[in-house]
Amino acid sequence: MVNQHATAATKARILDAAENLFADNGFRGTTLRAITTKAGVNLAAVNYHFGSKEDLLAAVLDRRLGPLNRQRLAKLDQVLAAAAKTGRLPAPRDILHAFFEPTLRFRESEPGARACITIITRAITSAETIVRDEFLKQIEPMGRRLLAAMQAAYPGLPSHKLYMQTRFCLAAMQPLMMEDNMARMAPPDFKLPHELDRQLDILLDFCCQGLGNNHD
Amino acid sequence: MVNQHATAATKARILDAAENLFADNGFRGTTLRAITTKAGVNLAAVNYHFGSKEDLLAAVLDRRLGPLNRQRLAKLDQVLAAAAKTGRLPAPRDILHAFFEPTLRFRESEPGARACITIITRAITSAETIVRDEFLKQIEPMGRRLLAAMQAAYPGLPSHKLYMQTRFCLAAMQPLMMEDNMARMAPPDFKLPHELDRQLDILLDFCCQGLGNNHD
DNA sequence: GTCTATAGATTGATAGAC
DNA sequence: GTCTATCAATCTATAGAC
Structure with a gap:
């Protein structure tokens, strides 16, 4: 039987070190030597525990994006359920809030989470195929759900316009994700503004006014 | 006397190749070998003509951002001058148009310009220090002018809110800069939408509604 | 200006002892 | 599981012939 305590601890130390270094220097700019030195483990440990540098990146993203996406989906479902109950269209502000708020809250929860948010903020425009693809794999179901909710909120709007505007909203969040x-x-x-809710208000005001009445 | 024709042609071929490869694979992901092979020149040519890989990047950015920024500034000055003449506040839409329109038009002008726009779209969030710093050096005066114009358009607005909203607008352009x-x-x-002006309209509508009346 | 050849440093990954 | 030692494959940059 393997030493599970040692394994779990070593893996966690590697994940923490890699997360911070990927955030600071990117995937290509981070060497296995830098990671294992910072983690205080042996150079060979990454390949032993994760298989490869690429698999390590996937594990770094998965560890944070799994819980974060569950949070976002739960909030989104709540919004849609509440709207269905009252028979009204879901409010765009509530939909975007279900996506933005967990993200920015999560970012403040822990230094590692902040580092990971930096990684994923870059991911969508990244030139590093592995980073981009791994991120897209993790975010795609969430993106589909978000877009479907927005379509429910604006049933009359041409879908290309709604999609573009939704992308503008997501892109607008970027400056708040990378302080x-x-x-x-x-x-x-x-x-x-020191208060996260104040930051969120300014962003949501901007996006929701941007989306506007939108039934033209 | 040096062979100026050969020099200019070689330099241009290197710039073109580097621009496309940096756009596809990032700075770190692009090797001098890939650049010189694609350009059909010798491996040593980059260091001979540009000094180093980093200096080549600076040259790639400079060649496009120089003219582009001059265009943007000229349009911005026009907007501000026209407003001053009529004694009215400059219109936020005109200000943003002076920044967005040359950018997206430029992107469609030539494949190389498109590649360079990809590079600079990534630059602001890049983990590659050289890319980020070189871009910031080129964009900073433009950014200052843009922000000053926005402050002129919204004289009563708290400056932190205006700055945040302006950043949201710039970030919102990102999806259109990377198709x-x-x-x-x-x-x-x-x-x-096939027409650039239609894309611009949707983006400007979003941003200007997002900025809103904004005199609270 | 262009070329070949190569220096000098780093990299991800692995084999094999403990 | 952890370690050392090392391989094989990169890379940027440059020296020096033409």
């Missing part, structure tokens, strides 16, 4: 990115180009006196 | 990105997660029947 140091937000800091770049900021005027010298800029202070991001 | 294949837009295609990912799209519903099977999705067709991006």
